[in-house]
Amino acid sequence: MPPRKDHHDQPLVPASAQVDAPALQDPVLLRRLLRAKDRMDAASHEAWPVKRLAGVSGVTEAHFARSFKCAFGVPPHRYLLTRRIEQAVTLLRDTGLSITEIAFATGWESLGSFGRIFRDITGQSPGAMRVQARAQASTAQLDRVPACVLKAAQRPDLTIAVLEKRRRTVEDTVLPSTREVS
Missing domain, CATH: 1.10.10 (Arc Repressor Mutant, subunit A)
Structure with missing residues (x-):
């Protein structure tokens, strides 16, 4: 279906976006x-x-x-994951709460799920993120930067589903087959 056009023969909206x-x-x-x-x-x-x-x-x-x-x-679930991870990063950086306490405070039902998804999204474990965030905070003068700008810069990138991201990572690390191909 071609895009609709106005009276000057200019496309109003791309055909793919007409439904939404x-x-x-x-x-x-x-x-x-x-x-x-x-x-x-x-x-x-x-x-x-x-x-x-x-x-x-x-x-x-x-x-x-x-x-x-x-x-x-983004889908609602991915949006919620982003918010939970943002909040967890803030708590890791700014509080002395244990990682377990942070996991439950940000809505995770198990420490294992929190750690796995946190690593999938950020590329680091919660403990490594805490060490890095505290090191950066002690060396940088972040008090001059508005909090909204800091949060936007630290927002995790969830343009693809976590499971898809994990699958792509695994495919990159899988060793080639040892079967001979003739």
């Missing part, structure tokens, strides 16, 4: 999505399944998941 464009132009839906996003931000340590988020937004689960990804660029 009306959803993003609806201010009521955007307010509802922001309401759910704000609730996740305020209580990122809580469980936020799509069903609960859709209820907060007043839309169906499927519509919420599609619209949230379209509006914010």
Whole structure:
């Protein structure tokens, strides 16, 4: 299907984006999505399944998941993981809480899941991140940089799913087969 054109034969919206464009132009839906996003931000340590988020937004689960990804660029679960990891990095850097206490305070149900996903996203274990963050904080004069800028710079990159990232890493480290090929 070719893109729609205005009266000057200029494409209005690419054909691939035509399906999602009306959803993003609806201010009521955007307010509802922001309401759910704000609730996740305020209580990122809580469980936020799509069903609960859709209820907060007043839309169906499927519509919420599609619209949230379209509006914010990531699925709701990935957004929540990002917030939890950001909060964990802050706690690792600024508090003396143990890694276990930080894991449970940021909403993880097990220390193993926290450590594995933390490493998958940041590339470091929580302990190594704590050492690095404290070393950087002691050498840099970060008191002049606004906190919002620091958080944005330290935000984990979750443009791909954690499992996909882990799969790609494993594929890069797998040794070649020892079978002879003739």
